Amino acid sequence: MTGALPADLHVAPRAHIRRDTSTQRPHIPWAESIAQGLAHLAALADEAEARARLDARLVALRGALLASPYHLRQLQEAGLHPGDLQRLEDLGHFPLLDRSTLARHWDAVPTLPAESDECVVVKSSGSTGDPVRVVRDRRDCLHMWAVLRFLVSRAGAVLPPRPRVVLLDALPGGLEYSVRLPIFHDGALHRVSVLRGDARERLCRVRPAVLFSDPEGLRWLAEQREVPTPRLVLTSAQHLPVGLRAALREKVPAPVLNYYATTETGPLAWECARGEGRFHVFAPDVWLEPGLDEVVVTRLRPSVLPLLRYRPGDAGTVRRDACACGFHGWTLEGFGGRGACHFLTPSGRTVDAWTLAWVFKHHALRAFRLTQVERSRFELEVAGAEEANVGPLCERLTAALRNLGWTEPRLEVRHVEPAALATRAKPQPFRTLLSKG
Amino acid sequence: MRFDIPLIRKQLASVPVTSPYPHDLAVAIICDTFRMANVRPPSRQDWAALEDHANSPLWREQVGMLAHVLASSSLRETTAQVLVKSANATDILQRFFANIAPLTAEMVRSNAFRQEEFLRKWAHVVGGEVKDESPSQSTQRLNQLDYRKAQQEMVRAEEIRRKEAEQREKMLAEAARREAEARGWRE
Numbered sequence: 338m339t340g341a342l343p344a345d346l347h348v349a350p351r352a353h354i355r356r357d358t359s360t361q362r363p364h365i366p367w368a369e370s371i372a373q374g375l376a377h378l379a380a381l382a383d384e385a386e387a388r389a390r391l392d393a394r395l396v397a398l399r400g401a402l403l404a405s406p407y408h409l410r411q412l413q414e415a416g417l418h419p420g421d422l423q424r425l426e427d428l429g430h431f432p433l434l435d436r437s438t439l440a441r442h443w444d445a446v447p448t449l450p451a452e453s454d455e456c457v458v459v460k461s462s463g464s465t466g467d468p469v470r471v472v473r474d475r476r477d478c479l480h481m482w483a484v485l486r487f488l489v490s491r492a493g494a495v496l497p498p499r500p501r502v503v504l505l506d507a508l509p510g511g512l513e514y515s516v517r518l519p520i521f522h523d524g525a526l527h528r529v530s531v532l533r534g535d536a537r538e539r540l541c542r543v544r545p546a547v548l549f550s551d552p553e554g555l556r557w558l559a560e561q562r563e564v565p566t567p568r569l570v571l572t573s574a575q576h577l578p579v580g581l582r583a584a585l586r587e588k589v590p591a592p593v594l595n596y597y598a599t600t601e602t603g604p605l606a607w608e609c610a611r612g613e614g615r616f617h618v619f620a621p622d623v624w625l626e627p628g629l630d631e632v633v634v635t636r637l638r639p640s641v642l643p644l645l646r647y648r649p650g651d652a653g654t655v656r657r658d659a660c661a662c663g664f665h666g667w668t669l670e671g672f673g674g675r676g677a678c679h680f681l682t683p684s685g686r687t688v689d690a691w692t693l694a695w696v697f698k699h700h701a702l703r704a705f706r707l708t709q710v711e712r713s714r715f716e717l718e719v720a721g722a723e724e725a726n727v728g729p730l731c732e733r734l735t736a737a738l739r740n741l742g743w744t745e746p747r748l749e750v751r752h753v754e755p756a757a758l759a760t761r762a763k764p765q766p767f768r769t770l771l772s773k774g
Numbered sequence: 775m776r777f778d779i780p781l782i783r784k785q786l787a788s789v790p791v792t793s794p795y796p797h798d799l800a801v802a803i804i805c806d807t808f809r810m811a812n813v814r815p816p817s818r819q820d821w822a823a824l825e826d827h828a829n830s831p832l833w834r835e836q837v838g839m840l841a842h843v844l845a846s847s848s849l850r851e852t853t854a855q856v857l858v859k860s861a862n863a864t865d866i867l868q869r870f871f872a873n874i875a876p877l878t879a880e881m882v883r884s885n886a887f888r889q890e891e892f893l894r895k896w897a898h899v900v901g902g903e904v905k906d907e908s909p910s911q912s913t914q915r916l917n918q919l920d921y922r923k924a925q926q927e928m929v930r931a932e933e934i935r936r937k938e939a940e941q942r943e944k945m946l947a948e949a950a951r952r953e954a955e956a957r958g959w960r961e
Contacts, residue, residue, distance in 0.1 A: 406935045406942075409928060416881040416888050418924035430886045444946050449938045456949035472949055 509737035800841035
């Protein structure tokens with residue numbers, strides 16, 4: 338793995354971490370109700386009753402559509418009105434919302450934010466080179482912690498009092514921090530960068546009850562000697578190789594839960610422990626339309642950002658399911674999110690190319706593709722980027738590659754038309770020309 | 775006999791989407807429907823008065839669409855059966871066109887909700903009931919679908935959104951300032 342990083346990495350912009358964590362406390366009953374709602378739906382065998390519960394949530398969505406300038410305009414143009422949305426079946430008659438459209442109208446889709454909503458604008462990952470700015474209210478920001486309560490109980494994990502959560506980070510920024518986490522059983526959150534020299538020591542000191550990471554972080558974990566075993570490990574739905582799963586099981590004998598989330602929507606589904614590739618939907622918080630060959634999301638949980646038939650750009654088909662794991666509900670199958678791509682360092686180590694995606698969201702460009710041509714040679718194709726932005730982007734990308742193990746990366750930039758990088762499905766901005774052997 | 779809305783919609787789905795009838799023929803089809811129920815249809819003068827009263831550029835296409843759905847589905851037969859002999863055809867049509875005033879032919883063709891609204895409003899003005907529904911359920915559904923009322927509500931909402939624009943901009947600018955770079959894990 339890479340050695341210790343310098344104090345100033347020149348990669349990550351400064352992070353603003355909320356320290357006023359006591360303000361999470363008023364939201365604890367809400368987090369409990371979210372977890373209960375998810376547990377209740379996941380145990381409800383009667384589809385008609387489940388649908389009726391979801392239909393009831395459309396009342397709030399109708400109000401939010403009326404309060405959203407973008408949705409209001411769209412409905413008027415289509416001869417529709419929010420009152421037409423009475424049942425889940427009605428959704429099929431409503432217009433779809435593409436990722437690029439949300440990116441263009443990011444400020445017109447939300448309802449009017451109130452001071453008390455404590456909204457923030459976050460950027461989705463730079464997988465398209467044109468990140469979406471997403472308005473989130475406080476509960477959107479806290480929602481994953483509420484979902485985690487449900488997942489912990491689903492996995493049968495028993496947490497100690499005041500559980501510590503580690504976000505094991507393999508991103509080239511090397512960001513680290515520790516904060517209290519009242520919303521999650523009065524626990525604490527520690528972000529640990531695997532790029533730091535003392536990452537293992539820090540992890541041993543923290544002894545996390547729950548560990549979040551991506552495949553790259555889990556790969557690092559599996560390579561360590563004697564690391565603490567959390568009660569639950571979570572990773573987001575990137576490509577998780579079978580070999581890595583097995584290696585991890587050997588080193589860290591904790592349940593590994595893979596979940597599917599996007600910045601725009603929040604968590605959408607989790608992968609069933611009994612069947613790889615089957616993702617159970619987080620109803621009633623979200624609704625994923627059954628019977629299609631792509632993911633179409635309607636958010637049923639109140640939020641400042643009403644999402645109606647949103648297309649994150651992922652493939653998959655949803656159907657009603659009674660799973661052997663005991664889950665009743667809707668399951669996403671044939672899920673095709675981010676295509677896996679691994680770059681090879683000069684030392685022969687593989688690195689998940691997606692850890693670099695994050696670098697791109699800080700630069701204005703329409704689209705990009707980064708190709709590993711040789712061990713230390715990369716080609717960066719950019720579309721719609723101003724010359725003034727390309728220099729800083731290359732600087733940051735080169736620094737990120739150095740942090741990940743390329744001592745002397747060579748980066749060649751080529752300006753292309755956006756059409757040259759267009760794909761029908763979700764963009765695949767990373768590729769390698771190196772043979773696997 | 776009651777109006778079977780899902781059946782009528784199914785029948786309409788299998789016919790050409792546009793009304794093939796010129797205006798005079800459309801008027802004749804509607805008049806025939808009243809005749810089938812032994813109700814005196816509107817006279818030529820009555821039709822002229824209806825057009826004047828509607829005072830809408832959409833009126834002729836609405837007449838065409840009404841004739842089209844009557845001729846292409848069981849709507850005509852059911853209408854003839856539920857109309858009472860003492861019914862006033864001109865009055866019925868006047869109320870119908872007032873109720874569907876903002877609906878374009880395109881909406882009725884391509885929008886499931888507006889088509890259902892169009893059919894239900896016809897069933898309502900001719901005094902019919904909807905199959906498998908109590909009258910109160912039908913009234914509730916009509917209220918849900920009512921585009922005229924919804925349009926007023928949307929215009930009001932748009933006005934409010936316009937007034938909020940400045941505040942929205944301010945709040946979003948503030949939210950953007952709070953932007954963190956920690957992949958959403960700022961809590």
